[in-house]
Amino acid sequence: MSEKNDDIDAQFCHIPMGDGTYRDSDQSDKITRMIILGPGSTLSSKELFNQLHMLELPLNIRLTCYGASVNGVAEDVNYATEKMRELDPYHIFIKFRGFPPGDPRRCRAKRGGAREGFHQIEAEYKLLDDVSYALEHPKHVDLNPPKKIPLDEFKEVVDEINTQGKD
Amino acid sequence: MKVAIFPPNSMILADMIVRSGHEPLVVQKQMQEKVTSPDLDAPPFNMTENDPINGLKYAAIEVPSGVRGRMSLFGPIIEEAEAAIIMNEAPYGFGCVGCARSSELTVFSLRRKDIPVLELEYPTSRDDTVEMVHKINTFLDDLNNGGGQGQ
Numbered sequence: 217m218s219e220k221n222d223d224i225d226a227q228f229c230h231i232p233m234g235d236g237t238y239r240d241s242d243q244s245d246k247i248t249r250m251i252i253l254g255p256g257s258t259l260s261s262k263e264l265f266n267q268l269h270m271l272e273l274p275l276n277i278r279l280t281c282y283g284a285s286v287n288g289v290a291e292d293v294n295y296a297t298e299k300m301r302e303l304d305p306y307h308i309f310i311k312f313r314g315f316p317p318g319d320p321r322r323c324r325a326k327r328g329g330a331r332e333g334f335h336q337i338e339a340e341y342k343l344l345d346d347v348s349y350a351l352e353h354p355k356h357v358d359l360n361p362p363k364k365i366p367l368d369e370f371k372e373v374v375d376e377i378n379t380q381g382k383d
Numbered sequence: 384m385k386v387a388i389f390p391p392n393s394m395i396l397a398d399m400i401v402r403s404g405h406e407p408l409v410v411q412k413q414m415q416e417k418v419t420s421p422d423l424d425a426p427p428f429n430m431t432e433n434d435p436i437n438g439l440k441y442a443a444i445e446v447p448s449g450v451r452g453r454m455s456l457f458g459p460i461i462e463e464a465e466a467a468i469i470m471n472e473a474p475y476g477f478g479c480v481g482c483a484r485s486s487e488l489t490v491f492s493l494r495r496k497d498i499p500v501l502e503l504e505y506p507t508s509r510d511d512t513v514e515m516v517h518k519i520n521t522f523l524d525d526l527n528n529g530g531g532q533g534q
Contacts, residue, residue, distance in 0.1 A: 248414065275504045308397070310398050311394040311398070312392075312397055312409045312411040312412060314410075314411040314414030314417075315414070315415075316416055319418075321418070331439060333392070338384055340394050340395055343506065343512050344395070346516075347512060347516055349509075349513060350512065350513040350515075350516030350517060351516060354515075355517045356521055356524075357514070357517045357518055358521075359518060359521055
């Protein structure tokens with residue numbers, strides 16, 4: 217049953233979800249992104265929601281406590297997320313999401329309790345304030361840790377300092 | 384450039400890679416292909432019988448099917464990776480033994496590949512977080528310049 221069969225796929229355009237609903241196969245060319253407002257953001261979820269609507273794109277937008285979920289064709293979603301990021305570039309973060317918004321397999325309205333990915337957002341949200349600060353104050357750092365100098369070279373440096381001290 | 388991240392669902396790492404103009408390889412993309420492709424075995428079933436078979440490319444037959452099933456998700460990420468950012472000791476990367484072993488195998492495979500890798504510790508203070516962001520940005524900028532001085 218696990219082998220993909222084109223004939224079967226064509227025949228069953230809706231896949232049963234197990235709770236009496238069906239999944240539309242038109243989701244296969246759509247992507248979902250979550251727009252998350254950081255702690256210092258000047259925008260509210262509602263403002264973000266309105267801004268997304270004003271783009272007038274064919275998107276499925278879902279207002280959430282942390283920001284919004286956007287579902288649609290890749291081109292529109294990427295355009296919308298980039299436009300939203302421009303509103304507050306250091307405090308708006310984009311997260312990828314596999315399941316479409318409101319999917320009965322993962323939506324908390326159907327299952328009860330937080331969606332699995334929410335715990336991870338919760339954990340990373342604690343860092344977002346500092347991440348925003350770092351993004352506002354960019355700095356180039358050296359990735360290679362300083363190397364330890366050989367013992368002989370270290371002895372030479374110590375001897376040199378000692379001789380300078382005696383003089 | 385395609386950059387693999389670990390934990391493979393990290394929001395901060397994926398977001399910073401997008402900001403710098405690269406493409407993050409995240410596990411959500413693999414999940415999306417799984418849950419939106421019209422297939423009779425698509426979820427609500429968690430795993431199809433093909434997943435452990437695909438995972439055989441990365442783990443031996445004695446390895447539990449749970450690990451091999453997870454490796455079928457992480458496998459394409461490892462295959463496509465042209466650079467990698469690994470964050471060690473991330474608290475939300477912790478899970479059951481199957482998750483832990485799959486994570487170890489994924490990190491091991493990424494380190495073994497001949498690609499620039501940046502390894503970081505999960506930050507526990509403000510200074511650490513700021514330094515982590517600067518390191519990631521420097522690493523990604525170096526990738527843009529054709530280098531990548533990873534560790």
